[in-house]
């Protein structure tokens with residue numbers, strides 16, 4: 001995968017605000033995220049309509065949804081588990097995935113942040129399916145497939161952003 005030297009932006013202070021395209025869904029993240037992960041798998045291509053997805057891993061208790069209603073769709077993850085996906089009822093923006101195998105975790109679509117500029121992926125997974133011109137920051141963890149656990153992504157995030 002192509003690499004790029006960058007000055008990694010600092011994490012924003014909490015709460016970190018975001019919402020959907022139409023503004024019906026609003027949320028606040030009240031604790032630091034666990035990872036900024038880019039997924040290059042073919043499901044993320046289809047779900048995003050782009051060539052990869054970028055997600056914050058957030059503890060469920062740290063996601064404060066202040067408004068909005070959701071249509072929930074379901075996908076089957078690579079390990080066979082069911083992963084509900086919430087979209088805004090009004091505008092269809094994909095907000096987050098709620099993997100049933102990890103009930104304490106929210107996989108939040110980073111493009112819904114009011115300011116996504118700091119969310120430079122700390123890890124990239126399924127890069128064997130990445131677009132030819134995909135780029136990872138030089139300090140990011142790059143995993144060709146994804147056979148390890150999310151803990152590896154969280155550990156690398158903590159190395160780049162010591163608490």
Ligand SMILES: [Zn+2]
Nearest residue numbers: 020022088091
């Ligand atoms: Zn909306």
Ligand SMILES: [Zn+2]
Nearest residue numbers: 039040041044
């Ligand atoms: Zn994916």
